[in-house]
Amino acid sequence: MADAPRRGGRARSAIFAPLSEVGRAGQVELRLTEAIRSGVLIEGERLPSEPELAGLLGVAVVTVREALTGLRGQGLVTTTRGRGGGTFVAAEAAADEEALAERLASMSRAELHDRGTQYALVLAGCAEIAAERADAEEASLLRGLLADESDDVGAWRHADAELWLSIASLTQSARVTREVVRLEADFGMVVRIPLRDPEVRARTLVGVERVIAAIEAGDAEGARRGARTHLQETLDRVARTQADVTDRHRLPRSAS
Secondary structure (H helix, E strand, O other), X not given: OOOOOOOOOXXXXXXXXXXXXXXXXXXXXXXXXXXXXXXXXXXXXXXXXXXXXXXXXXXXXXXXXXXHHHHHHOOOEEEEOOOOOEEEEOOOHHHOHHHHHHHHHOOOXXXXXXXXXXXXXXXXXXXXXXXXXXXXXXXXXXXXXXXXXXXXXXXXXXXXXXXXXXXXXXXXXXXXXXXXXXXHHHHHHHHOHHXXXXXXXXXXXXXXXXXXXXXXXXXXXXXXXXXXXXXXXXXXXXXXXXXXXXXXXXXXXXXX
């Protein structure tokens, strides 16, 4: 099986960045599960080999092997042997919106607010600095990362992650870019749950195009303001979605 086509590498770099704590198969499995569920890793895509994954994530090969066993048990990946073999994202594995909803429902409102505040502040700051430092050619390349209206939800989620990681790289700060990589790996799939709604996708396109236009114009204040407005609208949608899914997943109270 051939590798699936790729839009870019930054979204994947977020998934394959070193873990905060090493030696835990559960962390590896969770990160890859969320990457598949959110569409950052797409159907048919070949994962790095076990030794490569271990090196990227900063864990032992046996830890990666255990995590992949868990992913196969969930039906999220398949492994083939021999020439052209490897571990691949399973067909339709990214379509489980219920798993995404459960992940969101598991977060408290306080945690969602806290993490969302950090996410919006960091990314809006990246947009501001990118507008100050990026040249016109670099800024124009951002438009090539936008999802097409015909793309599926997974492609939209991946394209949006790739866009913000690219904006972070335009700050010309390796430390800032690494921080955005970490945020995307840990929180990006939650932020992009509402993209399953076509109306949200349309509004997202308007919002990010406004940010890109400000970066192209070198308008730092406009880029920051546009990013803050767009990201806050996004987080408000996530909060409303959380309220809905929490009600749906809440168990009836037992009689006292």
